[in-house]
Amino acid sequence: GESVGLHLPTLSVQEGDNSIINCAYSNSASDYFIWYKQESGKGPQFIIDIRSNMDKRQGQRVTVLLNKTVKHLSLQIAATQPGDSAVYFCAETLNQAGTALIFGKGTTLSVSS
């Protein structure tokens, strides 16, 4: 199954399902966005990024969608696996070299087999 809509702090899915994690970003001037995955006790790990001149970008099993009109970002994970269980954060920044990221509230994804 899928879960769409506003930001949810937690998302539980079955192995093999598709997952959708949503994020509302804060600054309309932001033009670079990143999704990170964070496992317990570890630092965030880069998953995929997207620039504001795009509305969709695909990676391996992951797709990021950007809707600038409503300042909304989503991460879609296809065929979710137990190893995908983690906290997922979106981050935004301005198109300026070395500018720090602004992180959204994370979503904890739990995948049951």
Next chain:
Amino acid sequence: DGGITQSPKYLFRKEGQNVTLSCEQNLNHDAMYWYRQDPGQGLRLIYYSQIVNDFQKGDIAEGYSVSREKKESFPLTVTSAQKNPTAFYLCASSDLEGNQPQHFGDGTRLSIL
């Protein structure tokens, strides 16, 4: 292996004590960052540096200090003025050219004795 190394992994601070967290990167990145993460929360920026011998305050710099004497090193000192230092501290680095994702270390967990 290129990456970011944070040490120690766990650190305990006594009342009135300053402690220093180490962050070293061998990615040849110009920019480095320190974030603080509290349980169940996103990351908040403490300090960042775009070049050696220069750094800027982030959103929650009070009670912290940094130095950037070498490109590969960006130590963070948690001073006794920081009254609530218990948190997970994450260091990151990035290139300065164009939109580049930040890469993170695996963090230092600081607790009060």
